[in-house]
Amino acid sequence: MDGATRLSWRVEGMDCAACVAKVTMAVERLPGVSDVEVNLMAERMSLTLAPPGEAAAVVRQVEALGYATRPEPATGAAGKTAAGASCPDHDPAGHAHDRATVHAHGEQDPSDAERPWWRTGKAMLVWALGALVAGAYLLSLALPQDHYWLFLAATLIALVPFGRRAVALARAGSPFSIETLMCTAALGAVVIGAAEEAAIVVLLFAVGELLENVAAGRARAGIRALAALIPRVALRLRTDGGTEQIAPDRLAVGDLVLVRPGDRVPCDGIILDGRSALDESPVTGESIPVARGPGDAVRAGSINTDGALRLRVTHAASDNTIARIIRMVEDATASRAPTQRFIERFSAWWTPGAMGVALLVILLPPFLLGWDWSTSLYRGLAVLLIACPCALVISVPAAMASGLSAGARRGLLIKGGAALEAIGAARAVAFDKTGTLTEGRPRVTDVIAAPGREADEVIGLAAAVEQGSAHPLAKAILAEASARGLTLAPVRDAAAIPGRAVAATLHDRQVEVGSPRHAAERGVALGGLAEALERLEGEGKTVSVALIDGALLGLIALRDEPRADAAAGIAALHAQGVAAVMLTGDNARTGAAIAGALGMGVKAELLPDDKLREIAALRAQGAVVMVGDGINDAPALAAATVGVAMGGGTDVALETADAAVLKDRVSGVSELVGLSRATMANVKQNVAVAVGLKAVFLGTTLVGTTGLWPAILADTGATVLVTLNALRLLRWKPAA
Template structure:
């Protein structure tokens, strides 16, 4: 059976649901995917457990549940998260309404306490009861389902204990802060799932299907079958993986390979769904159905990576496994043992036991981590470092290996002219002028790079006439009466005679990882010169890598580009590299690295999305695609590689602050716990222990706002 689950905010939610389901008779093979909100399980025939029982237990845990509409979901359909839940604003959700309601009650209580002191506590008490009720119910359900010491149990006991001894304001603050934290996690989880929906949108919804007689009709992409023929016009996205059976063109495959330079494609070449056809008209024979195409596989990879990733559980949740039962046991023993064993006064020891519960109030402890995280996130945002939550910020500081994509990450993502070589009587400026003239009518990235380079050099670009193109091979034009062309070396060999020296120059430039275009005089069948282009490293890339090395972080470049280009860039930056990688190859290498290292991945392309999700932490360049930004755990909004080092430094500073806060929170509580048990301090000191610890951790966390980045860059 398959169910859609709503309201899962973190990986611990998965554990709560699974722990409850495995205790139910007849249920096995429970698989819960946090990213897609899908639950799959096997229900034995004839079992006493019915589907309605499954829905009831999940709802009692505080989650929404419905039977999945499609019980045979494929990789292409699992991303179809119900539109109703995806479109809700935060204040329209159950948790949003709860936070707004509690906020109104808190504000009313403070106003009542100010103007009508005798009634203020009653409004605080109402806020506590209204806010804590769902958590109490959830805590009791979790206890029956096998999770007795959940964070909901800790918060409920602390809030009700504070209310019982007359500290309604304190209890209301605890409930409100906890509710806000749950809401923020819910919003973050929704943003994370948006990446999968963005991936699915890359494939067009319809395709032009060709029948055997050559007729054309628009059909939904989902209706395409293997061996169907589809027409792909200039500007269209390919609707399916397949093979070209007619036509030639240049395709922008950046959605798949991440490389910025379009690839020439002709008869018999394989093409991928989601690629953009730039110039020629193509007929493609469908090779894979929608559920199996490249984009669907990438979607599936992202979902798998997000499902298998285990983010660091919230500190208080982990600690409460020991903290909650220990404190509750100490409080119970404090109330019972002296009166029963020694005939002590019940009122005195009940008072002390309740004081211990107040000392155990998790307000300072709950704030110890979020206060530091909030300050760290604010400091990062000022520097253009966007981090999606505390888990990511914590992990970044622990990474000791970072994998970088090449194009658009370590490099600028745009080809630039690096060399102009003149043959014969021509000079450098003449070659650039003529080539720019021929390319002036083309929208190809290489053509635009040549034209922009000529303009930047203030070189006159003469007018061209009779411009045309041989798809994927060359651009032609008549300039000052001369029939010229700018084409690939392969095209040049077919229309001109190249000397061995010219061949050697072409090979030298290509060995440097550069794309070579040849300026040709087609009438005289002669090569006039060469133009070499390459996507150059960002200006700050080498500085960033050096700083990371000094911080004890090793780096490697993972790219789908050819080995020669990758080697040239990696050698220039002084780093290791792996080239000619498909998305699944990057995942394999990252998995290998994760066996011995805590790994971060930095990328910007759609093809990087699975790798960003697979790494312990994914970091996207701010100028990258929406999918990369949604899938990643952090984004560098200013598009600077040096910000990777700043991000690591910020994370390490934040973690140090968190450790200090935990010591403050638990240290003060430990001291006053002992003094309360022995009667040296009373209830008002217990309140001071909590509020004092809260003030300390807050002030300490605010120090992070002064973070200036990594020294020296």
């Protein structure tokens, strides 16, 4: 779109999915506005603005709804940095500005995030309305004859902020808002002489909004706690060997950093010097410190327990593990699960339908049941208040946000409510073998040369072909060549045959390293080495066949041990009623040996296309989760209902799949299933409470047992209960 600019604002005061819907609908109606994205947990609104749209108009529209805005930097189509229009010292009551002011900054004010809930704008409104109602009550004791007028004045004053918002929402395309329901009921109560109840209704509505604000704040606090894992100071090494203290966000890729014993690691990096045990539990949830040494990667936020380390920074602060986790969780909370989308569609019809039912309660009973008009009007207004869908709307996203935050604290990253909901419904989990069920650090155990060849020749030529490959088996062959002190010859025309072999030209001779299946397809007879091949595979080893100019060069056997917790992790899945199967390109005997030891099924000798067919077959029987290393299994991860990467926090692991297990433990998969099921159980409880309380109060209202303020309490009380229930998930722990 010509002249279009991507703008971003921080929007303060959003508490639930209904707030997101209000802001989105209001802004989408403005000229020049498209691609509106509103993130509840990040409190961020992004949109594309093209002429004749104005940033100032966007700000006025949002602030008219009662939300505060603050611009954030955004990149325009031409690559320039632009900011939304708003002044940070805007009127807290929500007054719009007359002109746009472009700011050069866009950082969130930390004081807002750290402000206690009782000092927020919504809390101030509750205290003011509470004082107003209490003052009216005290004055009514002294002036009983003016009882009605005192509460009428209190009600009308209390309705001002909500009435303004209801009008703004109606003008923005949301005439059947929650505010409209409440204002209509309160004004109706005033008309029939129930001014005291009307004032209490407005106060309880404000209390309900405050509780939603507290719930959203608690969920956001869980995300902010991740950011607190980064230390305030990093020790950057100078060229003269000294150190200087700088903020971690000033570290650049390639900088050298000193991490002393007891310090938190300030960046993602690679260890150059030193050895230590790192406590990675703040990031991955792994409780046992992990030994790290030169060449090993470390994550920001880990705690160095003993030895001093010298690191080279590999990621800037904006792209380190903690930053990516925070972005993932924030984006995940903006992704709606199927259950949440259903509730939102339902609530969109609920409110106008409820107004219609309330109107019927007012009009029909005087003719059918003999009620007087005052009684039918009073009970119709109560039905209108019972219909407020606040608790129902917040029931699903509150539980989802808490579940996603609880998982992130334990190294279980899930990219949205849809994936979180689907994981627990899985009937089968398919695992890749190398790097997933196994440690991913195979070593060469046997080298058997063909007649007339030497073992060093086999390893040297194979390693030369494998140069530059990141595959675990290639690394093992290269490590063996290094251990033997072999010098690798340069190669040319290196190429990979997916799922079969790698090949290259070396000294004008074609050298290939691949699977026994590849050798068989090339028509190479193993001769006397066939028996050795069978024996090695029977021992659970992976065997690569080296060929030179289409003739047998030798066999290289490698062994990759299963992860220490693999058997326990598979057993935990079985206990949850979930089947587990290994999908591997390795030979059938090796696959069967490892799968048998772990107590799971196996499909071996699979090419990438074969894995896709196996995933499709499993999906035909129900939801299926695919677990891989996030690098070689991208097609299978994408084909499964939910793809889970066990990549130790690598870029690919965090970006490829629908979820990631940072702790590199197979048991993390069963923990994902447990978290999903706990979250969905919480969702069902919340919906039952929200709907159940309304049903009870609807019955008591129609028979005259309860009145107006208990009616609004049905929604406020349900909001309290579903909020508290959702917050329980923040304390979720995996089953022992």
